Amino acid sequence: MLTGTVVDCSELTTREINQQLRTLAAEGLEQVTLTNPAGRHNLAVGMDTRMRIQIAGPVGYYCGGLSEQIHLEIDGNCGWSVGENLMAGQILIRGSASANAAATARGGTICILGNAGPRAGISLDSEEVTNLLEKQQNSYPGVQTKVTPTTEAKEKQGMIITIFNNKGGVGKTTLTINLAAALNSLGKRVLLIDIDPQANLTTGLGVDPLKDVEYEKRKDISDLLIDPRLPLEQVILKRRWGNVQLDIVPSHIRLSDMEATLIMTPDIDRVLKKKLKKYTTEYDYIFIDPPPSFGKVNTIALMASSGVLVPTQLAPYPIRALEYVVNRAIAIDQSRDGEPLPILGVAVSMYNRTAHKLARNMVDEIVNVLAKRDESKNVELFPEKTWIPSLSMISVASGKGYPVCFAEYDNELDQRDKEAAQDALNCYINLAKHLIQKTGV
Ligand SMILES: Nc1ncnc2c1ncn2[C@@H]1O[C@H](COP(=O)(O)OP(=O)(O)OP(=O)(O)O)[C@@H](O)[C@H]1O
Numbered sequence: 001m002l003t004g005t006v007v008d009c010s011e012l013t014t015r016e017i018n019q020q021l022r023t024l025a026a027e028g029l030e031q032v033t034l035t036n037p038a039g040r041h042n043l044a045v046g047m048d049t050r051m052r053i054q055i056a057g058p059v060g061y062y063c064g065g066l067s068e069q070i071h072l073e074i075d076g077n078c079g080w081s082v083g084e085n086l087m088a089g090q091i092l093i094r095g096s097a098s099a100n101a102a103a104t105a106r107g108g109t110i111c112i113l114g115n116a117g118p119r120a121g122i123s124l125d126s127e128e129v130t131n132l133l134e135k136q137q138n139s140y141p142g143v144q145t146k147v148t149p150t151t152e153a154k155e156k157q158g159m160i161i162t163i164f165n166n167k168g169g170v171g172k173t174t175l176t177i178n179l180a181a182a183l184n185s186l187g188k189r190v191l192l193i194d195i196d197p198q199a200n201l202t203t204g205l206g207v208d209p210l211k212d213v214e215y216e217k218r219k220d221i222s223d224l225l226i227d228p229r230l231p232l233e234q235v236i237l238k239r240r241w242g243n244v245q246l247d248i249v250p251s252h253i254r255l256s257d258m259e260a261t262l263i264m265t266p267d268i269d270r271v272l273k274k275k276l277k278k279y280t281t282e283y284d285y286i287f288i289d290p291p292p293s294f295g296k297v298n299t300i301a302l303m304a305s306s307g308v309l310v311p312t313q314l315a316p317y318p319i320r321a322l323e324y325v326v327n328r329a330i331a332i333d334q335s336r337d338g339e340p341l342p343i344l345g346v347a348v349s350m351y352n353r354t355a356h357k358l359a360r361n362m363v364d365e366i367v368n369v370l371a372k373r374d375e376s377k378n379v380e381l382f383p384e385k386t387w388i389p390s391l392s393m394i395s396v397a398s399g400k401g402y403p404v405c406f407a408e409y410d411n412e413l414d415q416r417d418k419e420a421a422q423d424a425l426n427c428y429i430n431l432a433k434h435l436i437q438k439t440g441v
């Protein structure tokens, strides 16, 4: 007999339901039944647990999405991308599923008793699933049964990404914080490295470089760079806001006096790369937030990275700067023998929703800038749904030292602020999903 419980979803937000699921899984419960799901999206998203989750009714899109291991039973139809990214475990859908059920999965079993939309389980390698999907093809011609054989799931490698733009104040740090929080809420493990002496990322996450680092005799990024024996874990601070957890390497103003020391330190350009090497299996994403310059710490950040994300505003000056940013990333890429440094894309960091026409012109400008060089002509400007609006609530959240997703718990905010925070959060989630899709992590 499994130890189990029932959670009635009717009075709970999706976030609260997911939080309860995580708590129950952490407590070692073996089974949970969610009643009254009312066609909700994103239930049990990013869960990696052997606990059986039974959903008593139809659901919307993305339920059990981004979960590498999940045991999910859905007693009805479901929307797109249910159980996407499955690596182990089972998904049983008693109704029909629209597109992408368990697509991009590399293991596990998916069983759909009704019809299945296109790309269901497209890269699964299980015989059982293949057979099932072949049967499905008869009932629904859109189903593909193409199977990419994969014997074993490879150990997953995370990505190290520098959020790069030498133009000051384009929203790099704010985007880094909130993108990281959105990725974590989708189940990704994220480390943030503040390599900017302004320490805005550090303070934006509620860590005071003076009180929480210096007075507490903790290590910071400067120690990490100049002490060859200091391991990363001794510099990390762990912070939690509700169900979001981020690990942080803090910065401190003293980094601004270090340029000469850094230049004198042997093999300094590779020091961060070496220190991060063994952590790419512990984190899905490691983001590095450098200062707005082309100085030494920027080179260190880029040399340590496996990709670059370029945030920009849709305004003339930042777009003029974009050409230099792209050229710099390409120059580093070409200097790293056999270790490419792809530009993952251009993300819009502060979008003025009322300036629609200007935005269209600026999009054309960006496309022109990217098209100037062969190396960048295929770099993507991320789609509009991922553009982060310019909203004062985003700035307020950084000032209060938390990611915008935590605003809903802040009793000092009124309803309008909370709605603005939710609006921003949706955009960060879209950005996070796009990045996951792009990087395959
Ligand atoms: N989406 C947004 N909406 C409103 N304000 C924002 C948004 N993003 C950033 N800001 C504000 O714009 C200012 C600059 O943002 P941020 O510090 O993130 O930029 P940056 O590129 O990291 O700056 P620097 O180049 O100095 O490191 C900050 O006051 C921040 O609160």
Ligand SMILES: [Mg+2]
Pocket (backbone or CB within 6 Å): 172, 173, 174, 196, 200, 201, 289, 290, 291
């Ligand atoms: Mg910054």
